[in-house]
Amino acid sequence: MSVLPVIIVYLSLLLILGWGSSRFFRGTSRDFFVASHSIGPFLLLMSVFGTTMTAFALVGSTGKSFERGIGTYGLMASISGLIHMAIFFLIGIRLWALGKRHGYLTQIQFFRARFESDGLGYLLFPILVLLVVPYLLIGIIGAGKVIEPVTAGAFPELFTNPTIPAWLGGVPPWLSGLVICLVVLTYVFMGGSRGAAVANAFQTLVFMAMGMVAFYFVVHSLGGLGQAAQTPMRMTEDGSIVQDYRFDQQEGVLKKRDEPLKIGSVKDFSHSNPTPRHPHLQREPLVAEFKRKNPQTGELVSFEREIGTSFWSFVTYLFIPLSVGMFPHLFQHWLTARSARAFKLTVIAHPICIMIVWVPCVLIGTWATGLLPPGVPPPAVLSATLDMLVGDPLLTGLLTAGVLAAIMSSLDSQFLCLGTMFTNDVVVHRSGKEAYSDSQKLRIARFFIVGIVFLTYLLAMVLKNANVFDLAVWCFSGFSALFPLVFAALYWKRATKQGAVASVLAALLTWLWFFRQSGYGGEYFVGPGITPAAICFLASSLALIGFSLITTPPRSSTIDRFFPKRS
């Protein structure tokens, strides 16, 4: 029960922060949409890092390493360090210069001007919204999955339909998702983009600090790093998968079992490396079979899980971080930052920040394989581990607040960005700047944000058991399929309007096809393990190149505007 007050205090703090920011809010639409003009290097780093690290980073990475092992870090985190850094450097600075010189506020304004096409903006807008929605979804789903286990037993008579029986009485995902959405909407509406940036920086610091605190206490409970490294589930000579340890919650210590507990077995053992090993500490793939209890009937049901990562999956995952080049909120930061120098700290520190957050989460997920039942839903692994190993309600509450900070620091920027795009790129663009007063523009943006959040919330309730990591990968895959558009816009003079439209359509159609094949958000690979993102990217690139080469080049005035000559 004591966990809840800590969470409530944290959420109240955010509201106070939003109220404080509202005192600096000038009430204009420009101040609401773009405070980035006044954001310096540190706030920019915190904002960029905070928005890219959502439930995906803390909840998703722990859950994914619980499934696949340490390869999770290489799949997403370390490659993101390289690709994000390169994109900030190669794309971000050029976009900043063009935004500064020509006054672009959103990415749709930029693409409309670069490709001399009004229609491209109308085509791009719904696609960007469609791709942002999964990003919002993972935040809302992640919040629900984190809060329910840590509040289990708090209201046994009120909440009687838990996700799994052990969480009876925990705050259900529908309520936690609703509260999180309302808190973020409130502080965003009060403080606009400046309020969001301040809250973002605060929350990014909170979740980085809490991540390290969580890691310290988990390591301490497991008896030190050396002991913790021994805990992951183990594969024996006969292909059984066993847990060698258990955590005694009464005494608060890790104990070796007298007999290893068999929890599953390797499937198709003849094709697996028969050497006894900890499959989560390596990357060689194998398929294992486990059992989990059906929460409704209590019946044991078999399920399969691939541990490790195939070579092709690992190689082709590098296409997924390209998504940062097309994230609307990052694009907006690039176009509207105070100065190019503000990016220097982000270019240098971003990979280290990723490491600080991801390494502990991946280790916790890997260690948890030896302690938790294999059927625990991946998004709930982090909180279930904290609940089991840390135990102290105050500490668990603080750590949960850290996870919520990571989630909310992404939601706020996305909410704002959607409102900015809708108001500027659709409503004002269509009707003209003078058609609406400043306060009307603000109201339009707020209504659109509320509408999207409402729809996303409903969708989150339907998809409440979706895997946060996989859903995020689908969102990133869509944006990475659009990456050729921004790269060509900045580096290829011959790229034309027709090429751009063909590229966007190819990206959309291939993405929709694979998304459907995946069962709308599940893990999906093509052939030997190729990620759909690689194929979508290829289709989009080929369409852009092919259609650009067979159509009339852009006007020379446009080329001069976007490709300044050397002085």
Place this chain on the structure above:
Amino acid sequence: MSASSLSVSARIFWLIFLVLLFLHQDFWNWTDERTVFLGMPVGLFHHALFSVACSVFGAWAVCRAWPKEWEEWADPLDASSEESTESKSSFPKE
């Protein structure tokens, strides 16, 4: 400022990028589960070091390959950038 003529620093940038991309694959660690540092198995430790290398690469890029020409091109018109695109753009609506 055209992209066609790559400067020396740009070439070095791409060379380092490709080397790091290769190092990221670390197929030589795939079946090795030795714990080497702070409870990390070698496969994870390699990638943690890789993240540090990316930061060092970023620091080098900022110091040695910073696109000053773009910065200088954008800065002189600071004041006029307050005007929005809508008012400046002369592209006809379709």
